[in-house]
């Protein structure tokens with residue numbers, strides 16, 4: 116089966132792909148791989164980056180999504196494109212289900228946990244940035260003499276573990292969970308959550324009487340939907356375009 120087109124978001128930990136097969140989009144998250152990207156760079160439909168772009172590859176600038184392409188109001192030019200796209204996609208989905216009357220709060224649990232507030236009118240209204248789960252754990256190991264890198268992702272069930280590693284795992288997770296719960300309380304907005312650590316966070320959030328919607332691939336969904344004035348709209352009749360699977 117041929118892949119008609121794909122989108123790439125370069126994150127700070129991983130590369131995130133949306134791949135269209137026939138009429139269906141699927142999503143995949145890979146380690147950065149400049150060699151593979153070199154092979155397919157001429158076939159990318161749209162791309163965007165908040166992480167490092169390999170210097171050896173010239174990706175087509177007309178296919179790069181910028182802040183100006185995202186139809187939210189009051190966006191700053193320094194906000195991460197992943198926050199803008201995720202916020203727009205969440206706002207659009209909320210609006211289509213009539214869940215946007217108060218606005219929304221987006222939590223993107225990536226390398227950095229970004230909290231992004233969007234008003235009922237679709238305006239960017241600030242947020243918070245917190246070191247993400249892996250980053251918290253690696254920073255503790257780097258910055259404290261007696262803390263070693265954690266070797267597992269398994270979250271301890273015990274709220275107050277005895278071992279150092281389990282305490283690091285639990286503490287970093289609670290830092291994220293607590294930040295999200297507190298921000299949701301402060302904003303009193305429905306919470307949308309996406310990103311690499313969103314599933315485990317969602318599983319802990321659903322029991323907390325919070326209005327929470329889990330859409331792990333919101334940023335890629337935003338990329339698929341966004342119109343770029345510089346590139347033609349896809350022709351659904353044309354199924355023999357070049358393809359590549361990450």
Ligand SMILES: Nc1ncnc2c1ncn2[C@@H]1O[C@H](COP(=O)(O)OP(=O)(O)O)[C@@H](O)[C@H]1O
Nearest residue numbers: 126127128129224225226247248249310311312
């Ligand atoms: N295979 C994986 N590789 C790296 N991080 C992963 C993986 N699976 C889940 N994660 C979690 O995802 C988080 C990074 O989220 P991700 O959405 O990949 O970040 P980014 O968009 O910044 O590249 C990490 O904190 C980590 O705990």
Ligand SMILES: CC(C)(COP(=O)(O)O)[C@@H](O)C(=O)NCCC(=O)O
Nearest residue numbers: 126127165193194195225226227229
């Ligand atoms: C906050 C981020 C580092 C998150 O990146 P990620 O963890 O998703 O790779 C990124 O959105 C970014 O570089 N933002 C620029 C600053 C801002 O949004 O205010």
